[in-house]
Amino acid sequence: MASSVGIFSFVVALSIRKSAVNPANDICPVKFCGPRGPEIRFPFRASGFHPKRCGYPSFDLACNAHGQAILQLHSSQDFVVDRINYEKQYVVLKDPGNCLARRLQNTTFSSSVFVAQEYGSFTFANCSVDLSAFGIERVGCLSRGHHTVHVAPAGSFTWLLSYSLCHTWTVSVPVVPPPQYPTNITASVVLRWDVPDCRSCEKSGGRCGLKGSAGFAVGCFGKHGKQHANHVGLSKRAKLGILLGVMLPLLLCTSGFAFYLSSRGRVSGHRVENIVANVTSPSNPSRETPRTSNVVTGIESVKMESYPKIQVDDDGQVPRPDDNICAICLSEYRPKETHRTKCGHYFHAQCIDEWLEQDASCPMCRDPMGYK
Missing domain, CATH: 3.30.40.10 (Zinc/RING finger domain, C3HC4 (zinc finger))
Structure with a gap:
């Protein structure tokens, strides 16, 4: 009897645990392309790994042979996703060829999904001399032979560049206002997304996901097992789990005690029957x-x-x-x-x-x- 109650308790606890977790979490596990890559989860999805309902449209990432997560923007431009901040909703992108400065010359980063938080103007200078000694950043992947390419915020070192026989040009680059993220345009750029908006859900410790099997309505499935990102307190399932956690041990103890008493009664009854049998009809x-x-x-x-x-x-x-x-x-x-x-x-x-x-x-x- 006690073993039956124990099995029943295990089954009930397992069912509570299953029901307290968002079913989407069971089919949409977190994916990593490599040991140093960012975690891929909603609204992003790893192509070939996650079902389509695990991600939001235009948030597909692909894993390359080097263990990097690749995001394809418009015009088939591929970028390495170096970091994803789900709470503030921005991505840090790098160039697969490690020469982001070359792509800054003619790449438009804004799209229907990802946009720049802010743009900054930077001046590139192709000079016949190396100006690194003056604290001006040298762009190694663009420098060739006796010509060295430097970059600096627009307006910086203008007097120096004019005396150095440099050819200059200015580009507009996506940046994040400091101190949120350091500005190093030759290393990475930062883009944000506004839709879907999961910031409040992430701050509350929940996880975003698509509701139902159709449409693009987004819900928050948190650690409390309830679709409510801003809800504070225990859910009905959590309360039920606590109640059963208290009642099941009590039921087990009561059943064990009842079993003990019934066994004791059977032994005593058998003893009396033997006494009465010996008294009334000795054999x-x-x-x-x-x-x-x-x-x-x-x-x-x-x-x-x-x-x-x-x-x-x-x-x-x-x-x-x-x-x-x-x-x-x-x-x-x-x-x-x-x-x-x-x-x-x-x-x-x-x-x-x-x-x-x-x-x-x-x-x-x-x-x-x-x-x-």
Whole structure:
């Protein structure tokens, strides 16, 4: 019985755990293209790994042979996704060929999904001398032979560039206002997305996902197992889990105690049945002989009073700790109750007196108590 309750508890707990988790999380696990790559999850999806319902349109990423996550913007321009900030909703992009400066010359980064938070103007200079000693950044992948390409924010070092026989041009580059992200346009650019808006869900510790099997409505499936990003408190499933967590152990203890009592009752009942059977219809001839040789219907009350009496102490201690139940009335001995004995077996004084008035033998060992 206890094992059945244990199995039932395990099944219920497992079902609660399953129901408390957004089903979408079971089919949309987090994906990593490589050990140093960002985690890919909604609204992004890894092509060939996640089902389409795991991501939002135009947020597909592909894993290349180098373990990099690749985002394709408009005009088939591929960029390496170096970092994804899901709470602030921006991505940090790098050039697969490690020469982002070349792509800044003629690439338009804004699209229908990803846009720049802010644009900054930067001046490139192709000079006949190296100006790195003056603190101007050198663009190594654009520099060739005796010509060195430098870059600086527009307006910086204008006087120096004009005296260095440099050819200059200015480009507009996506940047993030400091101090959110350092500005290093030759290393990476930062783009943000506004739709779908999962910022409040992410801040609350939840995870965004598409609702249902159709459409692009977005829901927040949090750690509380409830579709409510801003909801504070325990969900109904969590409360049910706590309630069952308390009730199931109580049920198990109650069932175990009931099983113990029923087993004890069966043992005591079997014991009494044996006593009654021996008294009413003895089948052993060897035990029948003393009865026939000492035929006595009962014992006189005067003689019964001569049998020793013992009173149970205040702590309920009995002379025989392993025998704390009167075999006649099947009740446990209680403090200050009076017991009577003659043959080494103890009974309630009142119980054994009534017994001996009808039968002069011990109900336990069948010893003829009236003749000792």
